[in-house]
Amino acid sequence: MCFTIINEASNQKLAIPGTPRQLSxxxxxxxxxxxxxxxxxxxxxxxxxxxxxxxxxxNSALSLVVVMMSLAVLYWTLGAEFLAAAQVIxxxxxxxxxxxxxxxxxxxxxxxxxxxxxxxxxxxxxxxxAVFCLLSFVFLTESHAIGNAxxxxxxxxxxxxIAEISRVLFTRLLLPFEVTSVLILVAILGAVVLARxxxxxPAQPITTKAxxxxxxxxxxxx
Amino acid sequence: MSLLNTPxxxxxxxxxxxxxxxxxxxxxxxxxxxxxxxxSIELMLNAVNLTFVAFAHRWHALSGQIFVFFVMVVAAxxxxxxxxIIIAIFRTRKTLNVDQINLMKx
Numbered sequence: 081m082c083f084t085i086i087n088e089a090s091n092q093k094l095a096i097p098g099t100p101r102q103l104s105x106x107x108x109x110x111x112x113x114x115x116x117x118x119x120x121x122x123x124x125x126x127x128x129x130x131x132x133x134x135x136x137x138x139n140s141a142l143s144l145v146v147v148m149m150s151l152a153v154l155y156w157t158l159g160a161e162f163l164a165a166a167q168v169i170x171x172x173x174x175x176x177x178x179x180x181x182x183x184x185x186x187x188x189x190x191x192x193x194x195x196x197x198x199x200x201x202x203x204x205x206x207x208x209x210a211v212f213c214l215l216s217f218v219f220l221t222e223s224h225a226i227g228n229a230x231x232x233x234x235x236x237x238x239x240x241x242i243a244e245i246s247r248v249l250f251t252r253l254l255l256p257f258e259v260t261s262v263l264i265l266v267a268i269l270g271a272v273v274l275a276r277x278x279x280x281x282p283a284q285p286i287t288t289k290a291x292x293x294x295x296x297x298x299x300x301x302x
Numbered sequence: 303m304s305l306l307n308t309p310x311x312x313x314x315x316x317x318x319x320x321x322x323x324x325x326x327x328x329x330x331x332x333x334x335x336x337x338x339x340x341x342s343i344e345l346m347l348n349a350v351n352l353t354f355v356a357f358a359h360r361w362h363a364l365s366g367q368i369f370v371f372f373v374m375v376v377a378a379x380x381x382x383x384x385x386x387i388i389i390a391i392f393r394t395r396k397t398l399n400v401d402q403i404n405l406m407k408x
Contacts, residue, residue, distance in 0.1 A: 117310045121318045128325040128345060137337045144341050147322070151348055154315065158359040160367050163351075163374075170374050175344065175381045182385045183337055186392050191334040196401045204331030212324035219316040226316070227360055228309040244364055245371070253368060260375045267379035274386035277393070 113229065116157050120150040135190040141179045148172040158229060162242045315356040322349035336388050336398050340381075347377050 127146035134140045148171045156164035219226070249257050326349060329342035351370045358366025388398070395403055 113310050114308065117314065121314075124318065125321055125325075128322050128329075131338075131341065131345060132325055132329045132332065137335050137341070140333075140338050140341055144345060147345060148348060151352055154318075154352065155355050158315070158355050160355050160358065160370075163355060163367055163370050166371065166374055167351075170378055171344075171348070175378055178381055178385055179337065179341060179344075182388060186337075186389065186398060188335060188337055188398050191338065191399065194334065194399075194401045197332060197334050200331040204328045207331070208324040208328035211327055212320050215320035215323070216317045219313040219320065223311055223313040226312045228311050229315065229356070229359055230309065241367075245367060248364055248368060249371070256372070260372065264375065264379050267382045271382040271386035274383065275389045 113157055116153065117229075120153045123147075123150040124154070137183045137188045137191075138180065141176060141183060144179075145172050145176050148176065160241060162245050312356050312360050316353055319349045319352040319356070322346075322352070334399050334401060336391065336400055336403070337385075339400060340384055340388065344377065344381070347373060 124147050127143045127150065130143035131140045131147070134143065148167060152164045152167040152172070155167060323346050326342045326346035329345065330339055333339050333342060351373055354366040354370045354373075358364065358370075391403060392398060395405075397403065
């Protein structure tokens with residue numbers, strides 16, 4: 081329901097600026113933006129803290145999915161619809177599936193704490209707090225200069241966000257955009273080469289369950 | 303009600319990004335599992351992306367969003383290669399604990 085309301089609001093704002101209708105929209109959409117921000121910021125922080133506190137990597141991965149989904153909503157409230165969709169598809173879809181896949185493949189269990197990790201606690205939490213204090217100090221002192229966020233319709237001309245991005249991406253930034261395809265090709269090749277088994281002889285293809293069981297038995301005997 | 307009608311300042315988004323980035327740093331240092339360490343790097347990348355989008359919104363500039371797009375592409379490539387490296391490490395060392403992956407120590 082909230083989606084339709086905001087879409088209507090942004091459309092009206094795009095249509096005729098400065099009409100009394102827009103004023104009512106503004107008073108209407110600000111609580112919506114505040115509510116969306118508070119809910120999804122809280123969700124993102126909760127997910128990030130859960131990533132930090134969980135012992136098992138699969139729980140960390142799933143809480144990272146929560147963070148990415150709530151960040152997608154925040155992108156969308158900032159007028160970046162394309163990035164919100166890409167965040168869900170690329171990050172929460174592709175990358176996190178890859179992570180969960182590797183966690184399952186390597187059968188990663190709970191992490192055990194060592195002396196190294198205690199030193200990391202002593203250094204990590206104050207260090208991270210210092211970075212946070214520094215950043216938030218800068219942001220708060222510059223708060224007035226940075227200004228406020230307004231829901232929907234970030235760009236002035238009547239184009240939507242995806243059309244704007246694609247216009248820039250396929251004209252001015254065409255070469256970098258095409259180079260990324262080479263980068264991804266290299267990454268695929270690198271991943272295949274790195275994850276391949278090292279031995280020179282090609283591995284015997286194991287087709288049936290019985291063969292897997294036999295191999296497991298042999299390993300036990302050895 | 304007056305609190306509800308205040309607009310959200312951009313600095314609130316930036317502070318949220320700072321919080322997420324700091325949690326990412328802490329997780330990077332505290333976590334002992336290579337995969338969790340890698341996930342905290344992704345968390346930091348996401349936090350920086352949020353600042354890019356917030357500033358793009360503030361300055362009505364598209365460059366920030368384009369940059370986030372390229373960061374996403376590079377992050378996808380990085381995740382593929384990084385996870386392949388993790389699989390290779392697990393195959394040779396039989397562990398995922400970063401304290402035991404000390405081949406280059408001394």
